[in-house]
Amino acid sequence: MQLKFLIFTLLFCNHLTYAQDEIPRNYFESPLEIPLLLSGTFGELRSNHFHAGMDIKTNGVTGLAVSASAKGYVGRIKIQHGGYGKALYVYHPNGYQSVYAHLDNFSPKIEALVRKAQYKKESYEIELFPSALELKVKQGEVIGYSGNSGSSGGPHLHFEIRDFKSKPMNPFLFGFDEVKDSRKPQIFALHAYSLGPDSHVNGSTDRLQLKLIQRQDGNYRTEPIKAFGTIGFGIDAYDILDLTYNKNGVYSVVTKLNGKPVFETTFDKFSFYESRYINRLIDFEYYATEKRRIQKLFLEPNNPLSLYKDVYNNGTVTIQKDNLDQSFEILVSDFMGNTRSILIPLTTDFDENLIQKEIKETEYFAKANSASVFEEGKIDIYIPKNALYEDIFLDIDIEGLSVKLHEPTTPLHKSMTIGFDVSQYSLEDQDKLYIASVTSWGSKYYVSTYKKKDRLTTKVNEFGTYQLFEDNKAPTITPKNFRDKQWVSNFRFLKLEIDDEDTGIESYRATVNGEFILMEYDYKTKTLTYDFNDGKISDTKNELKVVVTDKVGNTAIFEAEFLRKN
Numbered sequence: 001m002q003l004k005f006l007i008f009t010l011l012f013c014n015h016l017t018y019a020q021d022e023i024p025r026n027y028f029e030s031p032l033e034i035p036l037l038l039s040g041t042f043g044e045l046r047s048n049h050f051h052a053g054m055d056i057k058t059n060g061v062t063g064l065a066v067s068a069s070a071k072g073y074v075g076r077i078k079i080q081h082g083g084y085g086k087a088l089y090v091y092h093p094n095g096y097q098s099v100y101a102h103l104d105n106f107s108p109k110i111e112a113l114v115r116k117a118q119y120k121k122e123s124y125e126i127e128l129f130p131s132a133l134e135l136k137v138k139q140g141e142v143i144g145y146s147g148n149s150g151s152s153g154g155p156h157l158h159f160e161i162r163d164f165k166s167k168p169m170n171p172f173l174f175g176f177d178e179v180k181d182s183r184k185p186q187i188f189a190l191h192a193y194s195l196g197p198d199s200h201v202n203g204s205t206d207r208l209q210l211k212l213i214q215r216q217d218g219n220y221r222t223e224p225i226k227a228f229g230t231i232g233f234g235i236d237a238y239d240i241l242d243l244t245y246n247k248n249g250v251y252s253v254v255t256k257l258n259g260k261p262v263f264e265t266t267f268d269k270f271s272f273y274e275s276r277y278i279n280r281l282i283d284f285e286y287y288a289t290e291k292r293r294i295q296k297l298f299l300e301p302n303n304p305l306s307l308y309k310d311v312y313n314n315g316t317v318t319i320q321k322d323n324l325d326q327s328f329e330i331l332v333s334d335f336m337g338n339t340r341s342i343l344i345p346l347t348t349d350f351d352e353n354l355i356q357k358e359i360k361e362t363e364y365f366a367k368a369n370s371a372s373v374f375e376e377g378k379i380d381i382y383i384p385k386n387a388l389y390e391d392i393f394l395d396i397d398i399e400g401l402s403v404k405l406h407e408p409t410t411p412l413h414k415s416m417t418i419g420f421d422v423s424q425y426s427l428e429d430q431d432k433l434y435i436a437s438v439t440s441w442g443s444k445y446y447v448s449t450y451k452k453k454d455r456l457t458t459k460v461n462e463f464g465t466y467q468l469f470e471d472n473k474a475p476t477i478t479p480k481n482f483r484d485k486q487w488v489s490n491f492r493f494l495k496l497e498i499d500d501e502d503t504g505i506e507s508y509r510a511t512v513n514g515e516f517i518l519m520e521y522d523y524k525t526k527t528l529t530y531d532f533n534d535g536k537i538s539d540t541k542n543e544l545k546v547v548v549t550d551k552v553g554n555t556a557i558f559e560a561e562f563l564r565k566n
């Protein structure tokens with residue numbers, strides 16, 4: 001019995017280690033027939049997340065055939081307005097999954113299955129988990145067509161490979177050798193950080209950009225820097241592949257102190273739950289103000305990212321009064337191994353007269369490792385444990401039903417809850433109230449508002465100004481390619497524009513002659529589209545009715561007649 005158990009354990013573990021350690025080379029092939037050119041690489045630094053796959057260029061158009069990268073079955077289909085838009089997940093017999101996102105549409109067989117489910121649920125957004133037998137696919141079999149759906153910023157195919165634990169992995173680990181990269185990464189800027197209470201670099205106790213001097217071989221050096229105490233470095237770098245111009249992420253960064261490795265970050269694999277820690281990896285304050293990302297090459301508390309390797313002394317350098325001259329080196333590489341280096345000579349320079357940046361103390365002190373509650377007037381704020389990366393004095397200014405809640409330059413890892421007491425409003429007026437984020441330039445954006453008697457709450461993961469507003473305006477609905485009582489026999493699509501000024505579209509529903517019809521909503525173009533190819537219209541004379549509701553429940557109704565020979 002015990003032996004049996006042992007054998008079972010061994011077999012089972014073997015299987016796991018196989019999937020984890022022996023990455024199958026060239027098991028996956030490119031899902032497109034055109035040459036493989038990328039506009040985005042794995043691990044690239046994006047807003048609040050690391051890029052989980054590679055973005056494949058589609059010649060600037062939609063509608064290119066997308067095929068299964070390896071054999072398996074379509075085990076998940078997800079359609080959403082934002083995010084990945086129309087996405088397919090293929091499950092492979094070796095435990096890996098491949099993901100194809102921002103699609104325009106699917107192969108006829110998948111399309112039929114999806115339509116049926118959408119009509120059953122009466123919803124465009126849907127998620128399906130077909131069984132292993134339903135949608136088997138061969139390698140190279142067309143499963144869909146490339147598009148620009150969801151939160152895509154232009155036509156491309158987002159392609160991902162996930163391991164058996166659903167962790168996204170760098171596709172280059174599997175091959176895709178046809179992607180050529182013969183150039184070294186580019187360094188846009190190098191910054192030094194004074195990290196200790198008495199640290200300084202070249203007379204500065206703050207972040208300091210260092211001037212880069214290019215050498216004959218393309219690598220960089222800096223002038224010797226005069227520093228004291230614990231310091232660290234950060235780089236703003238990117239990589240350009242051959243035959244493209246897109247600025248992609250770099251693959252790995254290694255640093256060395258006097259020739260000895262002290263820090264490494266490498267983008268091979270991560271977990272989705274780690275992704276928001278990107279705000280700890282980058283200099284978030286710099287990003288919030290300059291819109292450029294500096295990757296910090298040192299570790300601070302509350303950074304559990306699994307991307308770091310061989311970290312010594314948290315990647316920092318400590319320079320003491322009696323230190324001899326030292327050298328720090330940064331090696332920035334792309335996946336193909338092209339490496340650009342920066343050499344930083346370090347000399348000791350102690351200056352006790354330098355004044356540290358003063359910490360502004362307020363009455364609102366929040367600790368990173370415990371929850372905080374603040375209440376004043378009609379507003380209350382709850383910041384959960386581990387929402388902050390560091391203990392901090394918050395700057396909070398409450399005026400009536402508006403709160404200036406600290407600065408957007410401080411990152412929040414988890415959502416805080418802001419509550420507004422609205423008991424001064426009648427119940428009828430309360431229905432039209434919502435919470436908006438107000439930018440420094442005065443624009444306001446609806447944030448998800450929850451209502452419970454006399455109280456409105458929102459959960460937001462950015463500091464800033466939040467204020468109560470009222471929305472009494474119904475959405476607008478405008479036909480885009482037809483007018484009332486028009487013959488549309490030769491039309492493939494009916495298109496309408498829907499919009500809502502204040503809070504945005506919460507829901508939409510279209511019917512023809514009282515029966516639900518499926519309309520696709522693209523929030524980027526504000527367009528609702530009906531496709532006559534779904535075969536639901538068989539009458540000559542048809543009454544179209546479209547009902548659109550905003551986030552506080554203001555509703556607009558559009559009605560028109562269209563005629564069609566069948």
Ligand SMILES: [Zn+2]
Nearest residue numbers: 040054055158
């Ligand atoms: Zn992508």
